Amino acid sequence: MTRILTSTAEHEVASHDGLWMSATDAEKATGWTLKPEGMCRADVCVPLPASAVGTSELDLAAFWQKLGGPVIASDTRDVWALGAPADERNAVLEGLEAPDFTLPDVDGVPRTLSALRGKKVFLATWASW
Amino acid sequence: MVVAVAEESRGAEHARPWIEQAKSSYWQLIDTDHRLSDLYNLVNVPQAIWIDEQGRIARPPETAGSTDHFRRMDLKTRTMSPEDQAERLAARQAYLDAVRAWVNTGKHALSADAARKALPRVTPEIAEAHARFRLGVWLRANDRTAEGDRQLAEASRLHPDSWSMWRQAADLDEVGKASGPDFWKRVQALGDRPYYPPPKL
Numbered sequence: 001m002t003r004i005l006t007s008t009a010e011h012e013v014a015s016h017d018g019l020w021m022s023a024t025d026a027e028k029a030t031g032w033t034l035k036p037e038g039m040c041r042a043d044v045c046v047p048l049p050a051s052a053v054g055t056s057e058l059d060l061a062a063f064w065q066k067l068g069g070p071v072i073a074s075d076t077r078d079v080w081a082l083g084a085p086a087d088e089r090n091a092v093l094e095g096l097e098a099p100d101f102t103l104p105d106v107d108g109v110p111r112t113l114s115a116l117r118g119k120k121v122f123l124a125t126w127a128s129w
Numbered sequence: 130m131v132v133a134v135a136e137e138s139r140g141a142e143h144a145r146p147w148i149e150q151a152k153s154s155y156w157q158l159i160d161t162d163h164r165l166s167d168l169y170n171l172v173n174v175p176q177a178i179w180i181d182e183q184g185r186i187a188r189p190p191e192t193a194g195s196t197d198h199f200r201r202m203d204l205k206t207r208t209m210s211p212e213d214q215a216e217r218l219a220a221r222q223a224y225l226d227a228v229r230a231w232v233n234t235g236k237h238a239l240s241a242d243a244a245r246k247a248l249p250r251v252t253p254e255i256a257e258a259h260a261r262f263r264l265g266v267w268l269r270a271n272d273r274t275a276e277g278d279r280q281l282a283e284a285s286r287l288h289p290d291s292w293s294m295w296r297q298a299a300d301l302d303e304v305g306k307a308s309g310p311d312f313w314k315r316v317q318a319l320g321d322r323p324y325y326p327p328p329k330l
Contacts, residue, residue: 005263005267007162007164007168007259007260008164010267069256069260070257070259070260070261071260072257072260072261072280074264074273074276079264079267079268080264081260081261081264082260083167083256083257083259083260084256084259085256086251086253086255086256089167089168089170089251090248090250093169093189093248094245094248096185096186096241096244096245097184097185097186098178098180098184098185098186099168099169101164101165101168103134103159103164103165104158104159105156105157105158105159106141106145106148106157106159108141111156111158113180114184117182117183117184119130119182120130120180120181120182120187120232121131121132121179121180122130122131122177122179122180122228122232123132123165123178123179123180124131124132124133124134124176124177124193125133125134125136125160125165125174125175125176125177125193126133126134126135126136126147126174126175127135127136127137127144127174127293127297128135128137128143128144128146128147129137129296129297129300129307129308
């Protein structure tokens, strides 16, 4: 099995020759669905190059690079990080809607920023180091 | 509502003593992958983002109350001059006062144009640095330390403005290194550039 780390989650998929995998696994890992017109999410479709799609499989690394996202593999290519494309991050921030996230508190209870809608939020980072 | 997020690659237990001492009624969250730094393009701690009732960014990331006075401290005694200590506390108070004024009256919120202009831009190098940081933290947590170190070092090289990446890479290597001699050398190398850019209130 191959482990895929996206910026918000972690998935196990069956892949070979890098990130060739079933459309089902690709969708599970990224939320993008394979359709005749390409990889689609909501109302956006990104055409795939012919070299990145087979009869029942696709090359997720090639697709992710086409999106402009970084694709980083571990030495033994068993763990891959698919980072958010820079353009996507910039577009979201320029929209000025605070990017939502869910993080655990110190006892592991998950908390989601958007649950605080209706209140002003002072979001601050710190660290012990 | 305050949401405090600990950028702690080593995990919750390293943040717990501070959190328990603070006894806060607000959220204290643990961010081992530095997801917040990735989402909001942060480079240091403490940084803050002000978010209004509609979930809109009222002030993009900025230094939250810290100042560069520490750069002039006596490294042998680890103390600052009384004047510097006073200025440092005054700057922190001014920032807290600004946050309170915003909560009560809306003062200091930026217009959409001004907020957009103040956003730090994500480059492809920064995006790659975050992906490598994510992989490096995972590798470290799964006992692949040497390989994880390499990914973290490469992340820091790709994103030299990120003190969080540099200091976390150093700290994971050896506890205390994040504020050791290498840190001070790196701070000195800033020259006239700030370590904590002051917020433009």
